[in-house]
Amino acid sequence: MPKVTIYNPRGEKEAEGEVERGTSLLEASMKLGGHHGSACGGVCACSTCHVWVKKGFESLTDMEDGEADYLDRAYDVKPYSRLGCQAQLADQDVVYQITEESENTWYDEHPKERHEAEAKGLWPPK
Numbered sequence: 781m782p783k784v785t786i787y788n789p790r791g792e793k794e795a796e797g798e799v800e801r802g803t804s805l806l807e808a809s810m811k812l813g814g815h816h817g818s819a820c821g822g823v824c825a826c827s828t829c830h831v832w833v834k835k836g837f838e839s840l841t842d843m844e845d846g847e848a849d850y851l852d853r854a855y856d857v858k859p860y861s862r863l864g865c866q867a868q869l870a871d872q873d874v875v876y877q878i879t880e881e882s883e884n885t886w887y888d889e890h891p892k893e894r895h896e897a898e899a900k901g902l903w904p905p906k
């Protein structure tokens with residue numbers, strides 16, 4: 781099973797673990813505890829699951845036209861950008877960083893965690 785390592789937008793390791801081949805990066809984040817937003821619920825109709833893939837980019841499933849169209853609307857797109865709900869793992873380990881856009885969406889989707897992070901002074905990031 782491929783190992784996934786997830787970093788937050790500030791470059792801090794957020795989660796790590798093994799997941800099944802064929803798992804999307806968004807599903808991996810949800811399983812392992814990454815703060816990975818998904819405003820459309822993972823149906824390729826937004827860009828809030830945008831990640832930067834730092835290792836294993838070539839091993840992921842190919843990008844379809846629909847993903848490319850929505851990725852064009854994301855902030856700070858890089859040559860190693862993918863939409864986490866569309867990119868699926870093969871056998872190779874993958875390292876990726878959740879973008880600020882995606883983390884913000886995750887906190888919008890998790891108000892309880894947002895309030896807890898605000899109370900601890902952890903959100904918004906300094």
Ligand code: FES
Nearest residue numbers: 820822824829865
């Ligand atoms: S969650 Fe909307 S495109 Fe991935």
